[in-house]
Amino acid sequence: MVFSLILISSFGQQLIAVGPESSAAAHEFFSADDPRVAPAKTSSAVPISPISPEEAAPTEDSAFKINVADVLMLLLAAVFLVVIVQKQWFRLDRLPRPPGLADPLVLLVLFLLGLALAAIGMMVSAQVFGIEHTAEREVGFTLVEQSQLMLGMYLAQSIVLVAFAFLLLRARSPQPDRRSSWAQAALVGGVALVLIWPLMSVAGFFAGGVAQFLTGDRPDPVAHETLRRLLEEPWSPAYVAMVIGVVLIAPIVEEVLYRGLLQRALRGFGIGPWPAVIATSAAFALMHLGSADVHALAALFVLSLAFGWAYERTGRLIAPVLMHILFNAGNLALALTLA
Numbered sequence: 001m002v003f004s005l006i007l008i009s010s011f012g013q014q015l016i017a018v019g020p021e022s023s024a025a026a027h028e029f030f031s032a033d034d035p036r037v038a039p040a041k042t043s044s045a046v047p048i049s050p051i052s053p054e055e056a057a058p059t060e061d062s063a064f065k066i067n068v069a070d071v072l073m074l075l076l077a078a079v080f081l082v083v084i085v086q087k088q089w090f091r092l093d094r095l096p097r098p099p100g101l102a103d104p105l106v107l108l109v110l111f112l113l114g115l116a117l118a119a120i121g122m123m124v125s126a127q128v129f130g131i132e133h134t135a136e137r138e139v140g141f142t143l144v145e146q147s148q149l150m151l152g153m154y155l156a157q158s159i160v161l162v163a164f165a166f167l168l169l170r171a172r173s174p175q176p177d178r179r180s181s182w183a184q185a186a187l188v189g190g191v192a193l194v195l196i197w198p199l200m201s202v203a204g205f206f207a208g209g210v211a212q213f214l215t216g217d218r219p220d221p222v223a224h225e226t227l228r229r230l231l232e233e234p235w236s237p238a239y240v241a242m243v244i245g246v247v248l249i250a251p252i253v254e255e256v257l258y259r260g261l262l263q264r265a266l267r268g269f270g271i272g273p274w275p276a277v278i279a280t281s282a283a284f285a286l287m288h289l290g291s292a293d294v295h296a297l298a299a300l301f302v303l304s305l306a307f308g309w310a311y312e313r314t315g316r317l318i319a320p321v322l323m324h325i326l327f328n329a330g331n332l333a334l335a336l337t338l339a
Contacts, residue, residue: 070205077198084195092273096178096315099171101164104268110160111261114253115287117156125152143229143238150245157253164256179315189310189319193326196306204299211295231335246332251324258284258304259311259320277308303327 084090101107126133129148131141141149180188212218233239258280266276281304285297292300307320 073198073201073205077202080195080198089195090309092277092309092312095273095312096180097174098179098264098315099168099173101167101171101264104265107261107265107268110163111257111265114157114160114257114261117159118153121152121154121156122149123152124156125149128152140229143233143236143242146229147238147241147245150242154245154249154253157257160261161253161256164260180313180319182316182318185310185314185316185319186322188314189323190326192306192310192319193323196303197327200299200302200306203302204296207295207298211293230332234336243332247325247329251321251328254284255307255311255317255321255324259307260317263308263311273312277305277312280308281305 125131125148129145131145131148179185230239230242262283263276263280266279267273271279281301284304284307285301288297288300307323310319310323311317313319
C-alpha cells in the first residue's frame with residue numbers, strides 16, 4: 001500500500017527491508033511469490049542436479065552466529081526495557097483526548113478505502129505506463145517501473161488524505177485541550193524511537209534465527225527487492241523519486257491510515273488504548289506480508305507498537321509521523337553505508 005523500512009537485525013549483519021507495502025487486493029495483484037515479481041533467473045537451461053549430503057550439510061556461512069555486536073544490542077535492549085518498566089512509560093492512562101473527527105465507522109471505511117485505492121492506483125499506473133504484469137514475466141519490476149507504480153498508488157490514496165484533512169479542519173479542539181504541543185510531541189517521538197530501536201532489533205534477531213532454523217538459510221541482508229533496486233541504480237531520477245517516497249511521503253500516508261484512521265476508529269468503538277494499538281500494529285505488519293520477508297514482520301510489529309503508543313500518549317499525529325520519517329531515513333542511510 002505504501003512504503004516502509006524495517007531494520008530486522010542479526011545485529012552484526014543488518015537485515016534491511018524497504019519497499020511498497022500492499023493492501024490485501026494489491027497483494028493479489030503484485031504478489032511476492034508471483035513469477036512476475038520474482039528475481040531474475042540466472043539461466044533456465046541449467047539442469048538441476050541432486051544435492052549430495054556434503055552439499056546439504058550446513059556451512060559456516062549458514063550457521064547461526066552471535067557476535068559481540070549482538071550481545072551489546074541485547075544488553076542495550078534489556079537496559080531500555082528495564083527503564084521503560086521502572087518509569088512506567090508503557091502506561092496509557094490519563095490520555096489526551098484528540099478532536100472528534102467523525103463517527104468511527106466513517107473512519108474505518110476511509111481506512112479500507114485507502115487500502116483499496118492502493119491496489120487500484122497501481123493497476124491504473126501499470127496500464128498507463130505499459131508495465132507488464134502477466135504471469136509470464138520472469139523478472140522483477142525495474143526501479144523506474146516501481147516509481148511509476150508508486151506514483152499511481154499515492155495519487156489514488158490522496159483522495160483519502162484530502163478527506164482526512166477536511167475532517168481535521170472542521171473538527172473542534174477538545175476542551176480542555178490536554179494534547180502535547182507540537183514540539184513536545186516531536187520530542188516524545190524521538191525518545192520513543194531511540195528506546196524502541198534495540199527492542200525492535202532484538203525481535204528481528206530472534207525472528208531471523210527462527211527462520212534460519214526452519215529453512216537452514218541465513219536471512220538475506222537486503223530483505224526487499226525495492227532496496228536491492230535502489231542499491232543497483234543509485235542517484236538515477238527513479239532512485240531520487242523512490243527515496244522521496246520512502247522517506248517523506250510514506251510515513252505521512254501510512255500514519256494517516258493506520259494511526260489517524262484505523263487506530264482512532266477502534267478507540268471510537270470503545271476499545272481500550274493498548275488493545276487498539278496492538279490490533280492496529282498487527283494490521284500494519286500483516287499488510288507488509290508479500291512486500292517484506294516474513295521474518296521482518298516481528299520487528300515491524302514492535303516498531304508499530306511504538307508508533308501507536310506515541311500517538312496515544314501525545315494526541316498528535318506528528319509524533320508517529322516524525323518517528324517514521326527518522327526511522328526510514330536512518331535505515332536507508334544504513335543500507336547504503338553497508339552496501
